[in-house]
Amino acid sequence: MTLIECRGLTREYRKGDNIIRPLDDLDLDVPRGDFLALMGPSGSGKTTLLNLIAGIDSPTRGSLVIDGTNLANLSRNKLAAWRSENVGYVFQLYNLVPVLTAYENVELPLLLHPLDRRQRHERVRTALERVGISDRSDHFPRQLSGGQEQRVAIARAIVTDPAILVADEPTGDLDKPSAHAVMSLLKELNEELGKTIIMVTHDPKTTDWATRTLHLDKGRLAETGASLTHEQEALA
Amino acid sequence: MRVRQLPFNYAFRNLGRSGVRLAASLVGSSLVVLLILASGGFVRGMQLTLTQDAGMQDNVMILGAGSEEGVERSQIDASVDGIAAASIPGLKERAGVIYASPEIHAALPVRESAESDEDLSSVMRGVREVALLVHPEVEIVEGHLPRAGRDELMLGELAATRLGLPEDRVAIGQTLYFDDRDWTIVGRFSAPNTVMNAEIWLPLTDLQIATNREASLSCVIVTLDRATFADADLFAKSRLDLELTAIRESDYYASIAAFYGPIRIMIIVTAVLIASGGVLGGLNTMYAAFAARVREVGMLQALGFTRLAIVMNLTEESVFAAACGALIGATLGLVLLDGVAVRFSMGAFALAIDAPVLLAGILGGLVVGFIGAIPPAVRCLRLPITEALKSH
Numbered sequence A: 001m002t003l004i005e006c007r008g009l010t011r012e013y014r015k016g017d018n019i020i021r022p023l024d025d026l027d028l029d030v031p032r033g034d035f036l037a038l039m040g041p042s043g044s045g046k047t048t049l050l051n052l053i054a055g056i057d058s059p060t061r062g063s064l065v066i067d068g069t070n071l072a073n074l075s076r077n078k079l080a081a082w083r084s085e086n087v088g089y090v091f092q093l094y095n096l097v098p099v100l101t102a103y104e105n106v107e108l109p110l111l112l113h114p115l116d117r118r119q120r121h122e123r124v125r126t127a128l129e130r131v132g133i134s135d136r137s138d139h140f141p142r143q144l145s146g147g148q149e150q151r152v153a154i155a156r157a158i159v160t161d162p163a164i165l166v167a168d169e170p171t172g173d174l175d176k177p178s179a180h181a182v183m184s185l186l187k188e189l190n191e192e193l194g195k196t197i198i199m200v201t202h203d204p205k206t207t208d209w210a211t212r213t214l215h216l217d218k219g220r221l222a223e224t225g226a227s228l229t230h231e232q233e234a235l236a
Numbered sequence B: 001m002r003v004r005q006l007p008f009n010y011a012f013r014n015l016g017r018s019g020v021r022l023a024a025s026l027v028g029s030s031l032v033v034l035l036i037l038a039s040g041g042f043v044r045g046m047q048l049t050l051t052q053d054a055g056m057q058d059n060v061m062i063l064g065a066g067s068e069e070g071v072e073r074s075q076i077d078a079s080v081d082g083i084a085a086a087s088i089p090g091l092k093e094r095a096g097v098i099y100a101s102p103e104i105h106a107a108l109p110v111r112e113s114a115e116s117d118e119d120l121s122s123v124m125r126g127v128r129e130v131a132l133l134v135h136p137e138v139e140i141v142e143g144h145l146p147r148a149g150r151d152e153l154m155l156g157e158l159a160a161t162r163l164g165l166p167e168d169r170v171a172i173g174q175t176l177y178f179d180d181r182d183w184t185i186v187g188r189f190s191a192p193n194t195v196m197n198a199e200i201w202l203p204l205t206d207l208q209i210a211t212n213r214e215a216s217l218s219c220v221i222v223t224l225d226r227a228t229f230a231d232a233d234l235f236a237k238s239r240l241d242l243e244l245t246a247i248r249e250s251d252y253y254a255s256i257a258a259f260y261g262p263i264r265i266m267i268i269v270t271a272v273l274i275a276s277g278g279v280l281g282g283l284n285t286m287y288a289a290f291a292a293r294v295r296e297v298g299m300l301q302a303l304g305f306t307r308l309a310i311v312m313n314l315t316e317e318s319v320f321a322a323a324c325g326a327l328i329g330a331t332l333g334l335v336l337l338d339g340v341a342v343r344f345s346m347g348a349f350a351l352a353i354d355a356p357v358l359l360a361g362i363l364g365g366l367v368v369g370f371i372g373a374i375p376p377a378v379r380c381l382r383l384p385i386t387e388a389l390k391s392h
């Protein structure tokens, strides 16, 4: 069952007379419940693809249909509303609001939903428990470690219960143990909550957690050689 | 579609991000408010002084024909007060005294003492006791009315400012020097928001002698009761031999006020210019503050908050800081500026920071916060979300 369907997806930037094409005529299907890892050299278009799927960027050409909605046709405000319903974004640098506590950071996306304070409280508590950081709910981001910040950020991404989580190098700034904790958390969300996850990563190790890995190169999907190697490695 | 807003709490806490910026915002908007209060208080004080109260609408000045522009230049016969009192029917009257005050208005240089060689400018008014009836605003707050032939003076509250002397230099018992002798201050009076408040009053005959005009007056001021202005006007016009003209006291001062109109406009323009400087300063601090938050604003948009919601929140933050600054400025203004005496060519008056001026000041401060926030907020949001998320 396809959740995300990209057809001829193209993103271009015009720089004077030059046209830069970070995403070039890409076809991709992501089934519901997939945990997809995107790899590829720097500048290959991974973030560009992720941002299109997250609805914070619009394609120059092609169609991007998610759960029956073609994002290419949505107005700016419709797209914003769509995001708040359907996607949770996990950033490499967490992007927590420094003046808000962990609790308030997680509550932030819920303010876009018609919930009262009690309902929001229920959801925030559940999300914080889910990421195992309930005891830090009154802490400000500067009082948390990187791994804890990222877990708060993940709680913020899942608190609205979106079908899709996108994560752009979510462990890129973390030490090994923290990275491990974050990856196992994402795996849990994928398996237990059925979240469809699309994750950009530089670290081949993290692809072990994914159900499949795709490689991008110059805005196109490369043949899945690398992931084969990886599977072979795992078999060996 | 209803705009889902960011909580005010978020804007409020963002103020604490940089102490320096918060201080700059507070100082900036409080200075703008102070400035508006100072210039507004000046304009308002001058206006109040030259615009007579409703009670004064009943007073009519009888002057020499052709002297409507300046009572100091007017010269009429010394008998006009008696003639006017007898000829204009329906003047106010109490216990047999008709409200017709013969007066001399003179701008005489005064010195501190015989040894001093510095001329201090003053406005003197020679009066009889009836002046206190015709000018009910005048209240003797200390001492008594000067008595004729004893070289005595009575000074208004702002007379010291007008003379450029310290307050204690015009206390009761002190002396001032003019017409080759010392005069003793025996009384102090208060006549708030009138030109009289900055005057020196003395007995009519004494001032007549000092100005060598024993047989003349500057004007007679009468208070109407049943009579109308037309009655006083008719009297002035019918006595061709006396060469008189009648003018309402309120109209007389209104024409002086009109003369100072351009100065008021200049002051207001200057205030607006300096306040614009405040706006530029506000813009500057806000550009810096919001520029540091581009990535965060990108994140908020990625969550689904609209640009409008974010602009509103950023504006709330700036306006709230400005409001706090405005309160500080308004408090300082009320404490430091209200009632402060200013010297001016036509006399002296007190800065008047009343409700309209206060309101204008506080609104000005808020506007600084508002205008200072919009362009930086808009600039902060102009970047596409994907770009904003990449910034550091």
Ligand SMILES: Nc1ncnc2c1ncn2[C@@H]1O[C@H](COP(=O)(O)OP(=O)(O)O)[C@@H](O)[C@H]1O
Pocket (backbone or CB within 6 Å): A013, A020, A021, A022, A040, A041, A042, A043, A044, A045, A046, A047, A048, A049, B387
């Ligand atoms: N706003 C932009 N304007 C011009 N070029 C851009 C813009 N955003 C991205 N690019 C270019 O697109 C290419 C792919 O970028 P990106 O998707 O961020 O790569 P990555 O795979 O490292 O995440 C890069 O060459 C980048 O320079």
Ligand SMILES: [Mg+2]
Pocket (backbone or CB within 6 Å): A046, A047, A048, A168, A200
């Ligand atoms: Mg990238």
